[in-house]
Amino acid sequence: MDTNLPVSANPRVVIIGCGFGGLRLAQSLRNAPVQVVVVDRNNYHNFQPLLYQVATGALEAGSIAYPIRKIFAGRKNFYYRMADVQRVDPASNTVVTSVGNIRYDYLVLATGSLTNFFGLESIERNAMQIKSIPNALNLRSFIFQNFEKALLMENPNERQALMNIVVVGGGPTGVEISGSLAEMRKHVLPKDYPELDLRSMQIFLVEAGPALLGPMSEASQSDAKRYLDELGVKVMLNTSIKNFENCRAYYSDTEYIPTENLVWAAGVNGAEVPGLPAEVVTRNKRVTVNRWNQVEGHANIFAIGDLANMVTEDMPRGMPMLAPVAQQQADQLGENLMRLLRGETPKDFVYKNKGSMAIVSRNKAVVDLPGNVHFNGILGWATWLFVHLMTLVGFRNKVVAFVDWAFSYFSTDQALRLIIRPFSRRDMKDDKGKKRDEHRTSTPEYNPTPPAIQAEAESRA
Template identity: 70%
Template sequence: MDTNLPVTSQPRIVIIGCGFAGLRLAKDLADSPVQVVVIDRNNYHNFQPLLYQVATGALEADSIAYPIRKIFAGQQNFFFRMADVERVDTGRNTVVTNIGEIRYDHLVVATGSLTNYFGLDSIERNAMQIKSIPNALNLRSYLFQNFEKALLTEDPAQRQALLNVVVVGGGPTGVEICGSLAEMRKDVLPQDYPELDLKQMEIYLVESGEEVLGPMSKDSQVQAKQYLEEMGIHVRLNMKAQRFESGKLYYSETEYIRTENLIWAAGVNGAAVEGLPEAAVARNKRINVDTVNRVLGFQNVYAIGDVANMVTEEMPRGYPMLAPVAIQQAEQLAANFKRLFQGEALKPFKYLNKGSMAIVGRNRAVVDLPGNKHFGGFFGWLTWLFVHLLTLVGFRNKVVTLVGWAISYFSSDKALRLIIRPYKRNDFKDDKGKSSAQHNASTPQYNPSVPTPTASVVGG
């Protein structure tokens, strides 16, 4: 029991996950008379907003990750265990992990989110996602491997599929990776692949809604779409992906876009842990909490960040799954723990919206501020860079990222075009560790023996 954690008379707060929420909560409890135990499957904190830059070769992976133990060096009440959480046993106040059981007095679930494929099995099997550093490195390798294959094939249709990139999802992640790919097509790939006619490379942004950047202002939506189209990206609104097979993304029974490079950025589910009662978990796998982030039905179990589903009159669908929400919930919960230990009443969470932003490309970004204030262009781009640089963990990461951005800006180059570990799509493992073979064995398959109807083709 307790995986060699020191015995303590102080309350033990166990935090599952060291993303934005878990990290901030653990830091804010530094001076509290508690024992803080963080459990994470990785030994580093991952700055997710910049994953797309790792995927497109603009940044090194270790410039957006920072060792958890180094972050908390010197915090006397902090302990870390690298482990996979298998389930929680709320009856015994215990977290069951692959390295043993850990007892808690108070449990905080801060596990974040997982990719939501909306039941589209062929897309889940074959599309690329960007939720982790391994995802980003796999995507980078896969893209460049396909460019290498495009050099060798003599089949024009196959070459077109290897060059085309389709990004599904018009939120900030989809918009940002499309912009980065367009810049790579313009400035980087012609140097590396002079034998390829890169005018044939088409980049599509597919969005099922009526606009890109749905949560942002109308001004930002219009301006971002204009930026994307100026960069040569085909923006397809009101288009729903239906299946992906044989190098074709179908958006109807007969119509498709030819591509081998499908990047899925269309939605997320909460990453709820096993062991909580069904009533505590919403349909989107987020955990239902009250206004102090306490899981419904429990007095000592909490959830914060993306996984927390806090429904209020102001937010009938729950708070958005954004880093600022996660950080503010962590800060409020830390303050509430201090009130709890002092016998004071807990205060409800209130979100302070400080604005939102998205970058499209060099000198192109959109920013929304409270009070219906909007700006974009070069000043918006500088604002995006400053905020993200400020938010990165670790002085070294800030310096490395700034230098990398400066080199990319002045040289129009992205030097990290390395296929360090070749990626095979059939070797894909999901967030639960299943290989694609294991996954396919338990999910419905599209029957290749069923004839495919005559199809209309987009993109060659």
């Protein structure tokens, strides 16, 4: 297959991935004397921080995605190819893709990250993840499908397992999704399922560490925990889920939570592209780069964003996997590519931390700003909404998200609960596109998950 890219007198910059980093870099090269080729397996840019809202029916998928071709419409030096990049061949300056080979003068890897299951096979096979729009839509369908099934169940143990939801990972994604599910339990599910006793539905947030929101301030950590407690989410700290099969999420060899619904938000690895030497790929599959985002030992290959492992004195474990890091590295790399073309020395990347935040539910969010500034509650919530609205790509998406949020706020309802994409675990595919086994539902013995779990976990800390 030929990728039909025109020959240009200008050097060609190939960018793999049009997420936060790749999109920003392609935009920053708008007036540069280069031909830009963007390759992404999806024909849209995905705003991942709002995926959990798609999963819980608060936002339509279309309002957090934007077509790549529309972003760059009318631009002369820009080409997009929808393809899966399979391998890089640095010796011939070529990337091998599902639609043919593409030659590059400069290559930028901006492939982001993939869910890390830490080698726990039963979890990888059976858990839901939330890294992409299809993942979020599957999760949304799966929860509502299980409620439909719960209605038909005579066995109370099976009914309970269908209704319980376990979220693993107490970072921003885990906190946000469990808060949102708790709101759904309070406002949406009782209206839709009056025949079910929603008081018995339990939402667990399980975190291996001693606190939620690990990298945030202690004030944010304790505020988030308090908000979740108030919403009735059972937070289990210092606890790890090690196995998930037959509707049981095991947190020790014998103790488990009965559930059909396990959402894994416990970590990510770099989305490595094969072909680079093993010594530049770290244990969590990030690619080692210098302060110019140049891949070690490769003058014309760069990596940015989640994939890039840039170690600095103040960040000895590498830059955090956050959207602003990807965007700031893209801005700096855009400038540095121009410097390299002019024969000048590139500038070192310096991360400007503008703060972090997490939303728990309506009127409840936590925000940390540089200089130890912390705020919470309705001010934090309004800040979170404003920042996310402003950073969504596309005017229409901003308007649609604003209208959906306003509707949910005033009606305490979420409009989006159609099961238009019925999901079965048989449909699950692993990263290589192979279908996974179906998770077997069998009648679990009911373990009413003693309220002492948390006290016990805390005493183990």
